Amino acid sequence: MRICITRSEKHAYSETFIRDQIAGFSELADVFTIHSGRFPERQEDGTLLSPKAFWILHKVIKTFVGRNNFFSNYGVKKYLHNNSIDVVLANYGISASHMVPVCKALNIPLLVIFHGHDATNKKTLHKYKKKYNKLFDYAASVIVVSEEMKKGLMKIGAPEEKIRVVPCGVDITKFQPETNIKKKKNFLAVGRFTAKKGPLYTIRAFHQVFQKFPDATLTMVGKQNGLYDECVKLIADLGMQNSVIFTGVLNQTEISSLMQSSLAFVQHSVTAPNGDMEGTPVSIMEASASGLPIISTLHGGIKDAVIHNETGYLVEETNYKDMANYMIKLFENPETAEKLGLNGREHIEKNYHQKKQITKLYNLAKEAIEDKK
Numbered sequence: 001m002r003i004c005i006t007r008s009e010k011h012a013y014s015e016t017f018i019r020d021q022i023a024g025f026s027e028l029a030d031v032f033t034i035h036s037g038r039f040p041e042r043q044e045d046g047t048l049l050s051p052k053a054f055w056i057l058h059k060v061i062k063t064f065v066g067r068n069n070f071f072s073n074y075g076v077k078k079y080l081h082n083n084s085i086d087v088v089l090a091n092y093g094i095s096a097s098h099m100v101p102v103c104k105a106l107n108i109p110l111l112v113i114f115h116g117h118d119a120t121n122k123k124t125l126h127k128y129k130k131k132y133n134k135l136f137d138y139a140a141s142v143i144v145v146s147e148e149m150k151k152g153l154m155k156i157g158a159p160e161e162k163i164r165v166v167p168c169g170v171d172i173t174k175f176q177p178e179t180n181i182k183k184k185k186n187f188l189a190v191g192r193f194t195a196k197k198g199p200l201y202t203i204r205a206f207h208q209v210f211q212k213f214p215d216a217t218l219t220m221v222g223k224q225n226g227l228y229d230e231c232v233k234l235i236a237d238l239g240m241q242n243s244v245i246f247t248g249v250l251n252q253t254e255i256s257s258l259m260q261s262s263l264a265f266v267q268h269s270v271t272a273p274n275g276d277m278e279g280t281p282v283s284i285m286e287a288s289a290s291g292l293p294i295i296s297t298l299h300g301g302i303k304d305a306v307i308h309n310e311t312g313y314l315v316e317e318t319n320y321k322d323m324a325n326y327m328i329k330l331f332e333n334p335e336t337a338e339k340l341g342l343n344g345r346e347h348i349e350k351n352y353h354q355k356k357q358i359t360k361l362y363n364l365a366k367e368a369i370e371d372k373k
Contacts, residue, residue: 001029006090010035017168024358039098050075093118097131109368113143122275140368145279146301167280169354177291184263190283193226198268201320208324219245259290269299270317288344311344
């Protein structure tokens with residue numbers, strides 16, 4: 001199999017799951033990757049897919065016409081043809097919708113993976129309504145990362161028979177439980193400071209823990225933009241500057257180490273005002289694989305990844321008081337935290353093992369090639 005995998009950015013710090021996807025596929029097939037932009041413009045080494053003159057013409061025409069054209073399609077079409085690509089796997093619905101005309105012209109099957117905002121953001125769904133309908137019609141499989149997302153896409157016209165639920169997996173060799181049962185005092189949150197991640201709710205929940213246990217700490221990992229300044233201000237207003245630690249962006253090894261030294265993983269995901277929702281957060285799955293109990297919300301794919309009262313606790317969106325109560329419960333009962341965490345590790349091994357998830361994608365790609373023949 002010769003597969004081309006597309007992504008909007010090459011080095012997006014929050015998209016380790018796509019890099020893992022590419023690495024996993026490389027063990028099963030000949031992998032080619034293109035990136036940069038909603039409609040990919042560059043090869044893996046960064047060189048343009050189109051001649052520079054065509055690339056400039058595409059930009060000029062798109063500025064006035066507002067859509068892709070011959071000059072934008074040329075480079076991608078040539079790349080797929082010259083590399084004898086058998087199937088295209090496009091990450092994100094937006095990118096996949098732009099790939100439809102090219103794949104259709106070359107009679108190459110197309111698989112699309114929706115990850116989150118591309119399936120929930122109100123503005124995106126309105127803008128791409130027609131393109132998504134064409135995508136649903138042409139795509140061999142419409143892959144989603146949660147049951148919640150499946151329901152959402154069916155509402156906007158995705159045929160149920162084409163939808164496959166395949167969440168991103170976790171490399172369980174990189175995330176291992178800490179076996180030493182000791183009194184841990186740190187709560188951990190990993191994610192961008194965006195509305196759907198609910199960092200302000202997480203901070204408010206931690207404040208109630210802090211009032212009862214002043215020695216508790218909260219570590220927040222993620223790029224310091226978006227709602228970051230609001231988070232810093234709230235922490236100062238609540239007098240917790242010495243108890244909340246911001247690390248900035250960390251790599252997988254550093255995050256794994258933090259998970260091993262933490263009591264529990266916390267993330268108060270909510271539906272953002274623009275409709276944006278989580279898919280199935282990879283950080284939550286990684287934390288479970290590390291043996292951490294999860295305290296989160298009844299939101300998106302989190303409802304699949306976390307089993308309430310068995311691998312962690314789930315509360316209603318915006319109910320930070322209930323979240324705080326569960327955080328206090330685990331702070332007072334480390335044995336319960338360990339039990340929930342080990343249950344979570346078992347749940348991830350069984351249902352979110354990375355190799356198994358990539359094999360599912362590989363089999364869907366294989367079926368698409370056979371069906372096209």
